[in-house]
Amino acid sequence: MNAKNYITDNDLINDLFGCENTINTSVIKNREYYINQTNQIMDDISNDNYFEVLQIMLVSFNKLDETQQNILMTNIDIKPIKPIKPIKPIKPIKSTKKPINQKKNKIKRLNMDDY
Numbered sequence: 001m002n003a004k005n006y007i008t009d010n011d012l013i014n015d016l017f018g019c020e021n022t023i024n025t026s027v028i029k030n031r032e033y034y035i036n037q038t039n040q041i042m043d044d045i046s047n048d049n050y051f052e053v054l055q056i057m058l059v060s061f062n063k064l065d066e067t068q069q070n071i072l073m074t075n076i077d078i079k080p081i082k083p084i085k086p087i088k089p090i091k092p093i094k095s096t097k098k099p100i101n102q103k104k105n106k107i108k109r110l111n112m113d114d115y
Contacts, residue, residue, distance in 0.1 A: 045053050061069065073080065 041053075061072070064072070070080075
């Protein structure tokens, strides 16, 4: 549902009866107003469109305070991601011992003169 195409109940009444000036359109927009509006919208949303609506509503999630974000994350049961510590490179171990020279086993060749 685009915001451009959204028609309120007052707009419909005004279009039907043509009495735009007689209806009191001043509404106090406090916390209860937004809660009621959200409940009405949630009643109208089908399960198929719930993901899209939730995605649109969470666009400004990062603008909330950290405490508000934590409250929402606990309600949804999302655990915060711990930052990954960078891995320190392993330094090669330098050996102080000298390598031992070992004699290689040589294969004895037969001397043809002996036969």
